[in-house]
Structures are given as structure tokens and as C-alpha cells.
Amino acid sequence: MTMTSRAATTAPPTPGTAATPATATAAARSWSRIDPAYYWMILPVLALFAFFITLPALVGVFFSLTNYAGYGDWKFIGLMNYVNIFKDPAVLQSYVFTFVFALTTTVVVNVVSLAIALGLNAKIKWRTGLRTVFFIPMVLSALIVSFVFNYLFSNTLPVLAERFGMTPLATSILANENLAWIAIVVVTVWQAAPGATIIYLAGLQSVPSEVYEAADLDGAGTWRQFTSLTLPLILGYLVINVILGFKGFLGTYEIIVGLTGGGPGMATQSVAMRIFSGFTGGDYAYQMANAVIYFLITLLISVIQLRIIERRGVSL
Numbered sequence: 001m002t003m004t005s006r007a008a009t010t011a012p013p014t015p016g017t018a019a020t021p022a023t024a025t026a027a028a029r030s031w032s033r034i035d036p037a038y039y040w041m042i043l044p045v046l047a048l049f050a051f052f053i054t055l056p057a058l059v060g061v062f063f064s065l066t067n068y069a070g071y072g073d074w075k076f077i078g079l080m081n082y083v084n085i086f087k088d089p090a091v092l093q094s095y096v097f098t099f100v101f102a103l104t105t106t107v108v109v110n111v112v113s114l115a116i117a118l119g120l121n122a123k124i125k126w127r128t129g130l131r132t133v134f135f136i137p138m139v140l141s142a143l144i145v146s147f148v149f150n151y152l153f154s155n156t157l158p159v160l161a162e163r164f165g166m167t168p169l170a171t172s173i174l175a176n177e178n179l180a181w182i183a184i185v186v187v188t189v190w191q192a193a194p195g196a197t198i199i200y201l202a203g204l205q206s207v208p209s210e211v212y213e214a215a216d217l218d219g220a221g222t223w224r225q226f227t228s229l230t231l232p233l234i235l236g237y238l239v240i241n242v243i244l245g246f247k248g249f250l251g252t253y254e255i256i257v258g259l260t261g262g263g264p265g266m267a268t269q270s271v272a273m274r275i276f277s278g279f280t281g282g283d284y285a286y287q288m289a290n291a292v293i294y295f296l297i298t299l300l301i302s303v304i305q306l307r308i309i310e311r312r313g314v315s316l
Contacts, residue, residue: 060288070284081289090266091274091290098270101181102249105188109245110238113193117200118226138194146258149187150174153259177267180260184268187255192248196241203237204230243305250298 064081068074085091116134137145154172161169173179207230215225231238253272256262262269271294278287 061292063285064289064292066285068285069282081286085290085293094269094271094274098250102246105185105249106242106245108189109192109196110241112189113196114200117197117204121201121204135194137191142191142254143258145191146187146255150259153183174260175264177264180264180268184256184259199237199241203234207233239309
């Protein structure tokens with residue numbers, strides 16, 4: 001076989017021509033050749049995930065079908081725990097609080113973070129130093145932050161409110177069933193805003209400056225530039241913050257423990273708090289069923305979010 005015929009046999013087909021069987025086979029073999037190093041990297045991760053995540057989850061699902069109290073003997077009771085959860089007003093109240101809190105905090109965090117990002121992205125003096133100050137809260141422990149704010153809401157704020165004649169705030173809002181959730185939102189926003197701000201800053205810096213120069217030439221004002229240029233161009237970053245924020249706030253735990261402990265009464269008890277309290281309070285199987293239901297609800301919300309993203313064509 002000559003060099004010309006050998007080259008013609010192995011050369012890829014030109015655009016618009018059908019691939020020969022030999023070429024298709026060679027392409028399939030090239031795609032099937034995977035470096036063994038990839039398996040050595042992924043198999044240990046899959047094994048650890050299966051052992052520490054998947055296996056405990058399956059064990060929990062099994063015990064949710066029993067009357068296991070976390071110790072001693074148990075017996076199989078089927079779906080009785082799941083039926084009782086939908087009849088339990090305390091559990092339903094924790095779901096209402098958790099979802100209202102997550103929705104409210106997600107909106108407030110994104111509004112505050114976007115405003116801060118716009119300010120830090122502007123050409124202002126001491127911009128680098130201000131960025132450092134704004135990002136400090138995200139490196140602090142949520143439990144420590146909540147204890148500090150607990151002291152402020154219980155002592156400092158009432159004293160200042162009484163001095164300035166603000167009677168409604170003269171007592172700790174953490175002891176008020178109607179206002180305690182506001183304190184939790186404030187502390188959560190204070191700690192979560194820096195992380196969202198970083199994502200918004202990355203989005204703002206990816207917008208070409210020529211876009212704003214052209215808008216200035218067209219006479220567009222600051223608000224018009226924000227609504228017509230900035231917001232559409234960073235829409236993908238907004239979606240990321242909304243998804244990550246909402247998912248994280250659904251599992252809120254440490255800040256509530258440090259601020260209110262779920263009180264007053266059960267006014268600020270989240271689903272996560274109720275589940276964990278059952279694990280140590282002799283209610284293991286019942287709260288494990290609650291955890292399974294909560295996981296399915298969270299999974300459904302995640303799927304809906306992804307579908308919305310796909311339909312809107314947002315690039316993440």
C-alpha cells in the first residue's frame with residue numbers, strides 16, 4: 001500500500017461527506033480510551049460518598065418505617081410515621097416558618113448584596129479596604145455571630161430604644177413571637193450577604209465597560225443602565241445566588257439555636273431543628289420520616305429551579 005492510499009484511509013472525512021466505517025470505528029476507539037488515572041481519582045470519591053452519605057440515608061429511610069426511638073428494640077410499622085407527620089401541627093408550623101424565612105431572606109440577601117456589589121464595583125476611594133471590611137462576616141462562625149447578636153438584641157438594643165423613647169423595642173424582640181423571626185433574618189443577611197456579594201462582583205466585572213460608554217452616549221441614566229444593561233447581563237449570577245441562597249436557608253440551624261433556640265415557644269423552630277431534636281429526644285424514627293419528606297420537597301424545588309433555568313435559557 002502506498003503512502004497516498006494509507007493517508008487517504010486514515011484521514012478524517014471532509015465536512016459534508018459521510019464517514020467511512022473505518023473512520024467511525026477509529027473515532028469510537030479514541031473516545032473509549034480513557035486514562036486509568038480518572039478511575040483512580042473518581043472511584044475513591046464515589047466509595048466515600050456511598051459509605052458516608054448514601055448508606056446512612058438508606059438506613060434512615062429504613063428506620064423511618066419503624067417505631068425505633070434511637071435505642072432499644074423496634075418493630076416495623078410501615079407508613080404510619082409519614083401519615084402522622086401530616087397531622088402534626090407542630091411539624092407543619094416548622095415547615096411554614098422555614099419556607100417563609102427562606103423566601104424572605106433570599107430576597108433581602110440578594111437586594112442587599114447587589115447594592116453592596118454595585119457600590120464596591122464603582123470607582124470610589126478606599127475600594128479595596130472597604131471590600132475587606134464587607135467580607136469579614138463570612139469568615140466568622142454562625143454560632144458565635146448569633147451569640148453576639150443575641151446579647152445585642154437582648155441588652156444593647158432595648159437600652160438604646162428606651163433612651164430614645166422607642167417603646168416597642170424597649171424589650172428584647174427575641175422574646176416576641178411576632179418579631180423574633182426578624183432578628184433571625186437580620187443576622188442571617190449580615191452573614192450571608194458577603195458571599196453573594198462576591199458572586200455579584202464577579203458578574204459586574206465581566207460586563208465590558210464599552211457597554212456603559214455606549215449607553216452614556218445614548219443618554220441613558222443610571223437607573224436605565226441598571227435595568228436595561230446591568231441586570232440582564234448578570235442574570236446568570238442572580239440565578240446562582242437565588243438557588244444557592246434558598247437552598248442554604250432551607251437548612252438554617254446554627255443562627256436560630258444561638259438567637260432563640262426555636263422560641264419563644266416554637267415560633268422560630270425550623271424543620272432542621274425539629275429533626276435534630278427528635279434524634280436525641282427518643283423520636284428517631286418519626287423525625288427520620290420527617291427528614292425523608294423534607295429531602296423530597298427540597299429535591300422537587302431543585303428540579304423546578306433547574307427547569308425554569310432551562311426554559312429561560314439562562315447561562316450559568
